Amino acid sequence: VNQVETDTIIKQKNSSIFMENNLKSRHAVEKIGYSFLWLAGFITVALLVWIVGYVMVQGLKVVNLEFLTTRPAGGVSGEGGISTTIVTTLYLVLLTIGIAAPLGIGAAIYLVEYAGEMERESKIIAFLIKLARMGVETLSGVPSIIFGLFGFALFVSAMKLKFSLLSAGLSGAALVLPVIIRTSEEALLTVPMSYREGSLGLGATKWQTTWNVVIPAALPGIVTGIVLSVGRIIAETAIFWVTLGGSYRLPTSLLSSGRTMALHVYSLASETRAFDKAMGTAAILIITIVLLNLIINFISRKFNERTTGKQ
């Protein structure tokens, strides 16, 4: 019995020593682990500060009124400003959103509000809805150069629209369509069921309910999706590189070629090596993106306040 007792005591002692060691090593491991996590977070922020800071500091040196309101000199000189590229970007954003927003919002409304009950009604429609969902999923993963190739093959070559705002706008719309559909779907899903039931209960039709009750309630979320797409269009280069041409002149019609700010950065950097002007354009791009992000944050905060009822 004694033997057994001592054994257990030794065991306990051992285990406590072991525990102590274990604790120490645990603490060491945890410290290393936590510091790795903090390091990762720190590097992420540092990268952002470095990239944005460098581009802003270098870029804002060349930004002035002349830079903003004169057009690029063209050729390989890299001289001149960026005025026409700002306008082209603006045109392209309006065109793309004009094409993609109605389609995307319509699709989201169908998928959220109608799909459920329609699926039960007929097998063909259920199949089509499944197909539509798959289409959105697939489209959202397609890399932009593929949209570019597609636009190049269909709009530029087959439909003979040449390198033009219209070709670029149509290809760009294909890029942002899934973005708009996704965000609008999410926005519609946050509208409480009771809103719809209340409206339907009062005798409104499905469409009246959707139009007068659901869409107004989901509007901030839908707008967020549209602002997000604006950002995508402004940042996009690959698609427009193969569909927009690259003329630095002001587009005069839907069928004229043009150059967006992002394309201009690329052209300046890789064709003319005018890095200072490229930095200036990049700085304007970053300012635009920051503004868009602020708008999105503002809208979604308001939206959250409204849906959660907090003031």
Added chain:
Amino acid sequence: MKDKTNNAIMPEVKSRPLFATLLAIFLGVSSLALICGAIYTQFRPIGILPKTDTTILIAALISGSILAVIANGIWNLKDWAQTSITALFMLVLIYIAVTIFLDVSAKIFSGEHVVPLSEIVGILGKGLVDLLLKGSIPALILYGLSKISYSFVQNAQQRNVVDRSIRYVLIITALTSVFIVLLIIFFTFENSLLAINEIGVGNMLIGTIWRPGVAGANGAVGQFGMLPLIAGSVLATFGAVLFGVPLSIGTAILLTEVAPKSFVNVIRPSIQLLAGIPSVVYGLFGMVVLAPIIRNVEIPYNSGFGILNASIILAVMILPTITEIAEDAIRAVPRDFKEASLALGSTHWQTIVHVILPSARSGLIAAVILGIGRALGETMAVIMVIGNSIAIPKPLTDNPLTIFLSTARTLTGNIAVEINYATDVHRSALFFTGLLLFLMIFLVNQLARYLMRERK
């Protein structure tokens, strides 16, 4: 038709507001003017109005009769008339606003000379006045309509027709994305048929030399081996994963489990911003800042441009994607798991490593896979920093790691660099590259989706 007879027999109980009467008369008169004017000028051009041709006549007749129908609807206080007239004037208002906006922006940025600030203010002011003048009439009509909207009635039959027909419109919009996917597949496939027939899929996939050469004049076909491009893509993506994944998964854990809220509120918007920065800005940064730094490594033929540079840039670009999805995956781990583990006496760190990460595993893998998909598909930033040589990348010295300092070209970059001047077989081979990329990324994304679904 039926509505009309109904109204004739049974006049509306509601009295018509003055505004509706005026609007109906205005619309009626303008429709009459449109129809009569078109017919009259068809036979006898007057003063400023030239002789109309047939298409304009038909258009005028059709729009005139539509206006007449709407005028009748407004007179009888029909809801559909109100809706269509509201939509019409909305469109007019939007058209006016957009044209003035574009006009103003074109004037300010037309770019032949510097526009002084005072002139910009002047142009803006003029545009504003223009907008007020031109937009006032449709705006007033819209305002008036909204004020008297209570007096318009909608009958049940009309409501049902709208309700039913809207479904068909919506299902068409829902099917647009499928349509686009099919068009993409069709066009890339159709355009790559020539290359598939002339060169063969096998030759393209395992050929080691990409040399488009002079296309076709005397039957000389260039060489279209894609192995150098595939190697470039794979190496750059591998490098990006190597740098990007620890960073982004670490950040994701930090944000979800460790960091205090104030810190999260700083990092999350920065990651959002990183995601929004245009790829060319990253490319530019790589050219101007990273290339000189990498060039400092003293190795022959090290230009600073190459796979390492591209990997770093790509790592930064895929960071937001991976972080965001990994965060979602970690947050989706049930609270009970975490609480149970903590209650059993394990530390927070042990809980993270042994409970949270294993249960979020498939989501984390999905995040990495989606990151790989993004890195494979990225184009412009990579072109700017990878050097774009079409040889198979190989180590610059005996040290195999120097392969990352070698220049290369990716599948995506090859398309963007060559598509604008490629013809015939060359062009077709580029489309085949596109098809290959599409399939690769489709598979990668499906895999990620499968993993994410498994989690749920």
